[in-house]
Amino acid sequence: MKLVDMRYVALTTVTVLFAACSAGPNYVRPAVETPAAFKEQGNWKPAEPRELEARGKWWEMYQDPLLSSLQEQVSVSNQNLAKAEAQYRQALALVQSARAGFYPTVTAGISDTRSRASATTVAQPSSTPVSRGVVTTHNLPFQASWVPDVWGNISRAVEASEASAQASAGDLAAARLSAQAALAQSYFQLRALDAQQMLLEDTVAAYDRSLKLVQNQYAAGIVAKADVVQATTQIRSARAQAIDLGVQRAQLEHAIALLVGKPPSALSIPRAPLAATLPPIPAAVPSALLERRPDIAAAERRMAQANAQIGVAKAAFFPTLTLSASAGYQSATMADWLTMPSRFWSLGPALAQNLFDGGLRRAQTAQAIAAYDANVAAYRQTVLAAFQQVEDNLAALHILAEEAVEQGEAVRSAEQSLALALNQYKAGTVSYLNVVVAQTTALASQRAAVDLQNRHINASVQLITALGGGWMPPH
Numbered sequence: 001m002k003l004v005d006m007r008y009v010a011l012t013t014v015t016v017l018f019a020a021c022s023a024g025p026n027y028v029r030p031a032v033e034t035p036a037a038f039k040e041q042g043n044w045k046p047a048e049p050r051e052l053e054a055r056g057k058w059w060e061m062y063q064d065p066l067l068s069s070l071q072e073q074v075s076v077s078n079q080n081l082a083k084a085e086a087q088y089r090q091a092l093a094l095v096q097s098a099r100a101g102f103y104p105t106v107t108a109g110i111s112d113t114r115s116r117a118s119a120t121t122v123a124q125p126s127s128t129p130v131s132r133g134v135v136t137t138h139n140l141p142f143q144a145s146w147v148p149d150v151w152g153n154i155s156r157a158v159e160a161s162e163a164s165a166q167a168s169a170g171d172l173a174a175a176r177l178s179a180q181a182a183l184a185q186s187y188f189q190l191r192a193l194d195a196q197q198m199l200l201e202d203t204v205a206a207y208d209r210s211l212k213l214v215q216n217q218y219a220a221g222i223v224a225k226a227d228v229v230q231a232t233t234q235i236r237s238a239r240a241q242a243i244d245l246g247v248q249r250a251q252l253e254h255a256i257a258l259l260v261g262k263p264p265s266a267l268s269i270p271r272a273p274l275a276a277t278l279p280p281i282p283a284a285v286p287s288a289l290l291e292r293r294p295d296i297a298a299a300e301r302r303m304a305q306a307n308a309q310i311g312v313a314k315a316a317f318f319p320t321l322t323l324s325a326s327a328g329y330q331s332a333t334m335a336d337w338l339t340m341p342s343r344f345w346s347l348g349p350a351l352a353q354n355l356f357d358g359g360l361r362r363a364q365t366a367q368a369i370a371a372y373d374a375n376v377a378a379y380r381q382t383v384l385a386a387f388q389q390v391e392d393n394l395a396a397l398h399i400l401a402e403e404a405v406e407q408g409e410a411v412r413s414a415e416q417s418l419a420l421a422l423n424q425y426k427a428g429t430v431s432y433l434n435v436v437v438a439q440t441t442a443l444a445s446q447r448a449a450v451d452l453q454n455r456h457i458n459a460s461v462q463l464i465t466a467l468g469g470g471w472m473p474p475h
Contacts, residue, residue, distance in 0.1 A: 022152025023318065024311020027159075027304045030376050032383050058464050059184055061279035062457075066269070067187050070260055074179050077261025084168075084175040091161070091168035098161040101154040104146035104323075113137040138337045141328035148323065153315030160308035163301045170298030177294060181465040183259045185458055190252040191274040192454035193245050196447055198273060200242035203443050207235040210422070210439070214432060227432035234436055238443070274450065276457055292468030293386055299379040306372035313365040319353035386466060393463035400456045407449045414442040 059071045075081060116134045149155055211231040217223045257267035327345035331337040354361070421438035424430040 022155055022311055023315040024152070024156055024313070025307060027307040029300065030303065030379070032380050034383070034387075056469070058469055059180065061277070062184070063277040064187075064275075066272075067184065067276075070183060070187065070256065071180055073260040073262075074183055075176060078179050078259060079261055081172070081176055081179060084172040088165070088168040088172045091165035095158065095161040095165050098154070098158040101147070101157065102149060104144050106142070106144045108142045109139075111139045113139065136332060138331050138334060139328065140330075140337070141326055143324070143326040145322060145324040148321055150321050151315040151318040153312050156308045156311030156315065160305045160312065163305035163308060167298045167301035167305065170294040170301060173294035174298060177465060177469055179259055181461055183256060184461045186252050186255050186259070188274065188276060188454060188457045188461070190249060190256070190269065191272060191276070192450055193249045193252065194271045195274040195450045195453075197242055197245050197249070197271065199443075199446050199450065200238055200245070203439075203446075204235060204238045204242065207231070207238055207439065210435065211235055213426070222428070223432065230432050230436050234439055274453060274457075278457060278460055293466075294468065296379075296382050296386060299375070299382040303372065303375045303379050306368070306375040310365065310368040310372055313361070313368040316354075316361045316364065319351050322350045322352070324348065324350065389466035390463065393459050393466055396459035397456070397463065400452060400459060404449075404452050404456060407445070407452050411442075411445045411449050414438070414445040418442045 057068070057071070060068055114134055114136050147154075211228075211234075214223060214227045214231045218225065218228050253267065253269055254264040256269065257264045260267065325345070325347045327343070329338050329342045330344055331339070331342040336342055418435075418438040418441075421430065421435045425432060425435050
């Protein structure tokens with residue numbers, strides 16, 4: 001075998017051996033301090049992110065067909081989700097772009113060059129005349145170059161791009177879950193306003209009956225004019241409160257239109273009472289629920305991306321090996337251009353090492369390490385925040401359930417007090433001021449009960465969001 005061939009075989013062997021090495025640390029997920037059990041409910045095991053696990057249609061647990069119909073439109077028409085999906089496709093394209101570094105680059109071209117040499121720049125014997133004729137050169141070159149992944153900088157770059165794409169998938173899932181939760185919360189708040197609107201309409205009707213009673217007694221000379229004024233004030237105040245709810249309802253309807261990707265004028269939600277079925281909380285929260293949180297998955301993948309970037313930075317300290325080759329046809333005449341004698345070729349490796357950069361590579365490595373440390377802290381903070389959100393909403397559900405029982409008793413007591421006050425007023429034993437106080441108390445208690453019901457449902461939606469997309473109801 002020729003000496004030159006032996007050199008290339010040796011160079012190829014060394015290149016393959018070094019390509020098995022990758023600069024920088026291999027990724028290992030950092031430990032996270034986790035509690036042995038939720039403070040508010042049950043035991044659980046340590047969780048791991050599973051951003052691609054199917055979450056299902058969790059909103060169907062509320063058994064509201066219109067809500068389910070609106071939720072189906074979120075994934076199709078929500079523009080924030082469309083943006084996140086496009087960013088995910090962009091991240092996938094960057095992975096393919098990084099993988100292209102594993103392959104050689106091949107170029108081809110064709111050119112015609114006409115040139116004439118300078119008579120004063122080429123030293124010639126005094127007896128030799130200088131030729132200044134025009135020379136035409138026809139070129140058809142093919143060139144190839146390849147930078148082997150000797151130190152693993154390309155493989156680390158691909159690793160970083162893949163982790164970034166996985167983080168982008170987590171971001172997409174998080175954006176979808178956030179939009180779905182926002183829609184559910186806005187929808188239930190709108191239904192709570194509908195319930196309060198109906199309550200105020202019933203209250204206005206009751207106040208109107210009281211006003212007629214007072215007017216009749218005033219006409220009979222039994223009560224004073226002040227009673228009529230108080231009754232009129234009560235009914236006007238209730239009507240004003242009912243009208244005021246229209247502002248909030250319109251804004252919520254517009255917000256829902258935005259979430260489903262429609263202009264406000266294209267969506268109209270008919271009025272209906274707040275009649276959602278509150279899903280039951282499982283006796284113990286399985287760890288799989290927390291594992292499905294997409295924001296935790298995205299934060300974990302960003303740690304992996306930052307870790308791979310450390311390898312890319314450290315690989316810059318090593319020399320760069322480039323293998324290049326070129327071949328083609330070159331001739332001064334068109335007739336001889338594509339003939340065997342016009343062929344040319346060249347082949348050779350090049351090894352380049354940056355000897356001095358003013359500390360640039362060292363600074364870039366320090367920056368990559370600091371970025372990794374920051375991502376570790378962000379990941380741990382995301383996990384801690386997830387624990388807090390689950391605990392907050394478990395506590396809210398338990399406490400609001402107890403509060404709802406007491407508030408129900410308060411409503412019943414206020415309604416009984418109002419009935420007694422009206423009877424006593426009709427009997428002439430109390431003034432109309434007692435009726436006004438009882439009416440105000442009853443209305444406030446009833447509105448508080450509706451608001452409490454809305455908060456209870458809202459807490460369940462937030463718990464579903466905190467758990468990454470709901471739980472399966474017991475069979």
